[in-house]
Amino acid sequence: MRSIVIFLSFIFAIYVNHISHLSAEEVSEKTVLATVNGENITIGNVISFRSRLSEEYQSIEDNVLFDGILKQLIQQIILSQNVNSNSRKIKYALENQTRAFLSQELLGNLSEVEIVESEIKSLYEDFLVGVKEQKEFNASHILVETQGEAKKILESLKNGIDFSELAKKHSTGPSGAKGGALGWFGEGAMVPEFENAVTKLSVDEVSLPVVTQFGWHIIKLNEIRIIPIPGIEEIREDLITEIKKKKIEIEMHKLIDAADVVF
Incomplete structure (x- = not known):
């Protein structure tokens, strides 16, 4: 109840030009802000409209937001007054929308249940x-099209050429430009053949050529970390x-x- 009173006070301050004949204590949800062809727009209408807005819109400065809401409500009334609301199409649509709205209201009320x-x-x-700590791996790879190319890469590594430089020069994968770095990934993130190879490596160890649906890989395991429960x-x-x-x-x-x- 206190939040409603505070909210009405805000509206009074914002709409003082519209309701200057009333004091803050007299303002209620039934207070009329505007009348369009005989149809009233009340503070209650504004409150209801605002409550349905996303957080992005609700973060807009109050006076700008409420002015926009009022203009929107005025436009909606003008347009709605020029539609045949007695048509069967509109009748059934309104019935469906009313049921949907009431259903959401009930779900909202049910969600307020106390949790101990x-x-x-x-x-x-x-x-x-059944939950256990998970492993994550940080690895790099060099992806090439053939087994022969993969073997040549492996030979270059044995001769002391830097893994990252070889990846930048030869890897056909998108990580090649980053020296083959794949970053951190967990179990199930990679195709099975790749994951199986990674899990068998020790830190800083380089794999033999591994074939997957993407081609041939030379994999280097950089780090392992445990993700606690x-x-x-x-x-x-x-x-x-x-x-x-x-x-x-x-x-x-x-x-x-x-x-x-x-x-």
Whole structure:
């Protein structure tokens, strides 16, 4: 309730020219800001319109935002007054939109359900079951078209030529310009043949030629790091979102199961 009062105070300050005959205490959601061909636009209309905007628009300076909303509402009324609202097409569309709107309102209300700490801890414990620390690899590669080319690259490396320079000169892959650097990647990020080769390497070791669907690779493993299992605080918001989702689904199923649906 306090937030609504503060919000109305903001609107009073912004629209003082429109409602100069009223005091801040007299302003309410029913206060009329403009009338278009006999149809009123109230502060409640503005509040509702604003609540549906994305965060990007809601971050706009208040006086600019509210002026834009009012102009938009005026335009909508003018245009809507020039449409035959009694047509069957519009009638059915409005019915569908009303149902969709009310459904979203209910889902929004259900999402406000209280989440207690024990629920969060319980879900986190479920999350930990079967979870293990993950490895990530930092590797570079030189990609060429034939096995013969790959063998020549490997020979050059054995003769002391720098891996990065060879990659820049010979690699056909997009990472060639960066010396073959692929950055960090986890399990499942690369095609199986490439991943299998990487996981068998020690840090600073270079692979034998490896063939994949993309061609022939010479791979160098630069680093390995372990990604620890996230703590409960790191994924708290995700856990809360998951709990809310499950509770909403339960309530939805209750309503659906209790409904009298006839085909």
